[in-house]
Amino acid sequence: MTETQAGTGEAMASPVAPQVPAIELDGVVKEYLANGEVVQAVKGVTLSIAEGEFFSLLGPSGCGKTTTMRMIAGFEDPSRGVVRLHGRDVTNVPPNRRDVNMVFQSYALFPHMNVWENVAFGLRRRKTPEAEIKRRVGETLEIVDLVGREKRRPREMSGGQQQRVALARALVNRPRALLLDEPLGALDLKLRQAMQIELKRIQREVGITFVYVTHDQSEALTMSDRIAVMHDGLVEQLASPREIYERPATAFVAGFIGTSNLIRGTVDRVESGNAVLALDEGGRVLVAEASHRAGDPITITVRPEKITISTEEPAGGLSAVRGTVSEVVYLGLYNSYAVRLADGAEVTVFQQNALDSSSTAERGDAVWLSWQPHHSYAIGS
Amino acid sequence: MRRVRATAAPYLLALPAWIWFGVFFVVPIAAMASVSLTTGNILEGFQQTFSVSNYAAAIGQYHTQMIRSLVYGGVATVIMLLLAYPMAYWIAFKGGRRKSMYLFLLLLPFFVSFVLRTISWGFLLADDGILFGPLKSAGLLPQGFHVLATEFAVIGGLVYNFLPFMVLPIYVALERVDPRVIEAAYDLYASRWAAFRRVVLPLSLPGVFAGVLMTFVPATADPVNARVLGGTGTTMIGNIIQTEYMTNNDYPTASALSFTLMAVLLVGIFVYARSLGTENVLEAAAR
Numbered sequence A: 001m002t003e004t005q006a007g008t009g010e011a012m013a014s015p016v017a018p019q020v021p022a023i024e025l026d027g028v029v030k031e032y033l034a035n036g037e038v039v040q041a042v043k044g045v046t047l048s049i050a051e052g053e054f055f056s057l058l059g060p061s062g063c064g065k066t067t068t069m070r071m072i073a074g075f076e077d078p079s080r081g082v083v084r085l086h087g088r089d090v091t092n093v094p095p096n097r098r099d100v101n102m103v104f105q106s107y108a109l110f111p112h113m114n115v116w117e118n119v120a121f122g123l124r125r126r127k128t129p130e131a132e133i134k135r136r137v138g139e140t141l142e143i144v145d146l147v148g149r150e151k152r153r154p155r156e157m158s159g160g161q162q163q164r165v166a167l168a169r170a171l172v173n174r175p176r177a178l179l180l181d182e183p184l185g186a187l188d189l190k191l192r193q194a195m196q197i198e199l200k201r202i203q204r205e206v207g208i209t210f211v212y213v214t215h216d217q218s219e220a221l222t223m224s225d226r227i228a229v230m231h232d233g234l235v236e237q238l239a240s241p242r243e244i245y246e247r248p249a250t251a252f253v254a255g256f257i258g259t260s261n262l263i264r265g266t267v268d269r270v271e272s273g274n275a276v277l278a279l280d281e282g283g284r285v286l287v288a289e290a291s292h293r294a295g296d297p298i299t300i301t302v303r304p305e306k307i308t309i310s311t312e313e314p315a316g317g318l319s320a321v322r323g324t325v326s327e328v329v330y331l332g333l334y335n336s337y338a339v340r341l342a343d344g345a346e347v348t349v350f351q352q353n354a355l356d357s358s359s360t361a362e363r364g365d366a367v368w369l370s371w372q373p374h375h376s377y378a379i380g381s
Numbered sequence B: 001m002r003r004v005r006a007t008a009a010p011y012l013l014a015l016p017a018w019i020w021f022g023v024f025f026v027v028p029i030a031a032m033a034s035v036s037l038t039t040g041n042i043l044e045g046f047q048q049t050f051s052v053s054n055y056a057a058a059i060g061q062y063h064t065q066m067i068r069s070l071v072y073g074g075v076a077t078v079i080m081l082l083l084a085y086p087m088a089y090w091i092a093f094k095g096g097r098r099k100s101m102y103l104f105l106l107l108l109p110f111f112v113s114f115v116l117r118t119i120s121w122g123f124l125l126a127d128d129g130i131l132f133g134p135l136k137s138a139g140l141l142p143q144g145f146h147v148l149a150t151e152f153a154v155i156g157g158l159v160y161n162f163l164p165f166m167v168l169p170i171y172v173a174l175e176r177v178d179p180r181v182i183e184a185a186y187d188l189y190a191s192r193w194a195a196f197r198r199v200v201l202p203l204s205l206p207g208v209f210a211g212v213l214m215t216f217v218p219a220t221a222d223p224v225n226a227r228v229l230g231g232t233g234t235t236m237i238g239n240i241i242q243t244e245y246m247t248n249n250d251y252p253t254a255s256a257l258s259f260t261l262m263a264v265l266l267v268g269i270f271v272y273a274r275s276l277g278t279e280n281v282l283e284a285a286a287r
């Protein structure tokens, strides 16, 4: 503590803010001491989640999602940084005094209580009148479709049902925000998809802010209003699902979300608003971004479904790259081609199965790949 | 044929266990039951009369010691519970990486024989022994002060000797409580006390149940502590049974007393299990 920190004036400014965010993390860092070594599980996360938003933390296992969520819930104290709930600094407030509830990865239901007692637990702790407990538990069990199962013990229920109990147990308290840590991770695919729709419906119905942790990109893309993609303790990109899919900000995001092709090169010239990368073998890549200058090294990504495969040289105004088909996989709705470029890089192309099979390429064919300039995204390193 | 063999297999596998159970439990119990229903004495021999007069006589003569044993065993069990729960809790939740070392320390005295341990307690508690002697000569204790040969010494000895049997099952039960479940309680607005009272304690009850069983029964029947640490006014039923059997050679009375003790303990355990809520205990134990 050598000097007081600057920039704590926000608290004074909050009354004039148009809408106070439900959750704010401000430069949050979490360090653990493991075997005498400091490990940073979260390396500095700043984000703000709006009231009523379905917000996802997405990233591979070990990237710090659970740690971030536990700091919001109050189970971990941040090593540095501030956590705010509805504008109030709760950094040092214990979990039982925070108006958020958590749905645990393993459900963590009380094994010695039946469904009803599990769901009523939070209300009882808050000394809610018995009549109101009855009404609210009943209502909540209706929302999660568990009416008639009140007397069951967790052990006597399927994974999906336990999942609903865990959800009801948190929802019944009408928290300002619900934190869900990979809540569907233990369910099989069919049930998981059904529960995704169910969760989305419940969130719309109750209008509570959801913070949803997952490592499953398709889950995050289908459910979220916004996604923070985490990698190695940092947020790599925070944007809408569409934005994240269409315009990945970094090579990591591009690689983690769906299939993506990375092409590296050097800007050759800027021509009618497009940066042009000259490739050997006469190919070219156009990037609809004029902020680059000749000589800049650049990496672009392009989604496989944006690329057209053809045997004739494409028209001007498109990226055009030559390569050889090294693999064709029939996938029903579309074919997946692996095309090897002259420099050895491999590009994946999805081509919808067209009515005419004229455009179908075979293994070993020399082909042209082409796409629109605005489908090339320059990304940070 | 194959079918019969397949269904019989589990029973055949359990055969050694059944033989063990028969030879070391059923046979001795039956023999003792039969002895308790004989009359006669060691000189003239015993006749199987199936008369229950041994029971009436034994209870009439020794009910004081019987009740005293139950009281000593009960008080010792309560003290052990009060000591053991915090110990087990501390080891399970605060023990960290040293858990196994603490458990080892707890069991360390057991590498010395039970009788020898009790005798050394006798040395410690002797009227002018290494503990009270200096205190008395320093004038901190009155000269007449003594602990040995009182109920305090006997109950203290029982507590000392059986404590680990209370700690271990409670520790195992607490150790099995999922920390996420405790966190869930905090997340649902429970204070530390409420989380303990509503979640940790109920989930540890199977351990408490087992611990009480494993200490109350042997403590009540124990002859060693009363013999080594007690006096004439602290004789327990275990001492009586031992004397009747070994010294007086009155096998029928000794057997009748043993059976009476067993019956009383079984009834006690049954009542205890009901009062704790067997359903809860068994349910939690079956997790």
Ligand SMILES: Nc1ncnc2c1ncn2[C@@H]1O[C@H](COP(=O)(O)OP(=O)(O)O)[C@@H](O)[C@H]1O
Binding pocket: A032, A033, A034, A039, A040, A041, A042, A059, A060, A061, A062, A063, A064, A065, A066, A067, A068
């Ligand atoms: N209590 C802890 N002690 C030491 N390291 C931890 C602890 N909790 C988490 N970590 C480390 O922090 C990193 C992030 O963990 P976590 O937040 O659980 O990731 P995720 O939920 O994204 O899989 C991991 O490398 C993990 O090993």
Ligand SMILES: [Mg+2]
Binding pocket: A065, A066
């Ligand atoms: Mg996790």
